[in-house]
Amino acid sequence: MEKKEHIISILVHNKPDVLARIAGTLGGKGYNIESLSVNTTTSYEISKIVMTSIGNQATITRIENQLRKIVDVTQVDDLTNVESIHREMILVKMALTEETKDKIENLIDTHKWKVIVSTNSYHILEITGDKPQIDFALARLEPLGIADITRTGIVALKLDD
């Protein structure tokens, strides 16, 4: 069976140790979490966790079954096999030198990237997109010298219920 990245959306009761339960259950059974995003939903009582893991369908089904066993988990959906949209965000600090300043600003103009902090010595960019879009941006920015970066986990939403 083909191994690929699956995006799993999990609704949980917002308890202090729910993330530890999920990470512990999967880690203890040898499953890896590639990307993770956690926050409360419209209800403070319920949090949504979006995680990705790489595996074939049988492995992903085992992961889902293990997740469903956790008492504080109320719902588990694999968004990979349904129509869904995915986004990540990066904040990137680009150091500006005489050689790179123009190139960086050209890139920003071309791709309409958002500059959220701008000083004489650096720009901080905020870029959102799906994984290929983020990877595309990074491929262009990296040669110009990334001073610092932070990248969120994937968030995802399915289109139709």
Next chain:
Amino acid sequence: MKLKGTEILLKMLEEEEVDIIFGYPGGTVLDIYDKLYNSSKLKHILVRHEQGAVHAADGYARATGKVGVCLVTSGPGATNTVTGIATANMDSIPLVVFTGQVPTTLIGNDAFQECDITGITRPCSKHNFLVRNIEDLASTIKEAFHIARTGRPGPVLVDLPKNVMASETDFDPANIQIRNIETAHKPVPKKMSKVFEMILSAKKPLIMTGGGVILGKASSELTELARKYQIPVTGTLMGIGSFPGTDPLWLGMLGMHGTYYANMAVSHCDLLIAVGVRFDDRVTGTIETFAPNAQIIQIDIDPSSINKNVVVDLPIIGETKTTLEDMIKFLTEHNYAQQADERKEWLNQIAEWREKVPLTYSQNGQLIKPQHVIETLYKVTKGNVIITTEVGQNQMWTAQFFPFDKPNTLITSGGLGTMGYGLPAAIGVKCAFPDKHVVDIAGDGSIQMNIQELATAAQYKINVKIVLLNNSYLGMVRQWQELFYDKRYSNTDMTYAPDFVKLAEAYGIAGLRAEKPEEVEPTLIEGLALDKPVLMDFRISREECVYPMVGPGSSIMDMKLGTREMIN
């Protein structure tokens, strides 16, 4: 009504109809123990080690089907419960373990006897709670019992900080809300017609019964299905007792120490109906060679047990009892009748295997054979007894040579294989069934891991009987060393041990010894008749092995049969 946390705990235990708790006091639970001092409804058994408390509660739960309850203090009291909790977790036994905790204001400060017991037990319990607010106490306790006993059961730990238990809140037992947690899965009718098709086309069907049948109280349904349609039955260690051990359709346990005919049957069957099992590696041998010719139906309440080890053809997620009921109903309504000739051929084939290599041992010379002790125990009790075991050879010989006709009568640590389980578990069972014989079939290595519980039995006159199969070895490990490590008996000789008869007497219980085969029966009769706890020290043939044995990493067809020739 304003009540203190300690009072709410006791009220909630009453609400949950708890009549006995096994525990050990300490600093953070002093207030709770102070309330217990005046409680007439709750019986508290003071064990001698917290591990013993959990195993006793576990034995009580396995024998009664009810939730077992423990109470211990924080820190080392809590960490001493971990092996017991993991034992219950592996075998899906419902427990609620209450641990004391340092006051919430000190949590995280490395206070005296502080430990993060919810963190420690997270991977080995079904669920756990740290009660941070007195307002959550009643609902948390209610939820803990609910989680422990519903769905696939398991142990739940509730950590109780001292200051929370000392504070007050309004308490109204009629108005405690909990979350709806377990969802019942109903097998869809389509699956029943598929089951029907599979059974209809099967020439060599076999039922494999497991602990889920006992936990799901589905023994009578399983027995009806097997008998009505003449389907032979094998079982896992945890499934023993779910089908009558004296029924001709019973093939005994399968797997590493399974009977020859059970392992042959599972390897040759064309349909395997697996009920409440999880295909442990001790059962399957190498996965590729397990039931190679069979279509497999697996019935289990836990979706994570399906396709975990063995990939099955038809998974049915549901309670074992209702699913088997549905199955019998569907087969009856559709007038299923087995092909009598074909079934006869299959049963004859199994009978041939049984005749060729029966479960047996050689009784020669002046040495007591452990199998003979177990057979004699069956003879003198007529099987009317609840047995606990320790772990190792004693456990496997019991599973092989004592026919269990009823569920909840073999109480043994299957999944975790916890040495030291049998004695405290027997104490728990005997508390639930004071009028029944409760016997711990023990080994000399294993029983020494919780030997201190003899004091508990003596103090409360809990008249458990210990049948000690004493070979002065860690017998199962020695057996592996004999068979797979060139008889290099590294650290398995236990000759340096106490005189168990004197030890029993030192604890204030009776000690008996048998050294010759002809002493076995009189010793058992005398020991069972005494109105006190008894330790019977049977000095058995030292290097007796458990056979059949499937070597590690082998097919279960590939059995070592001891002195008999290898067959296949």
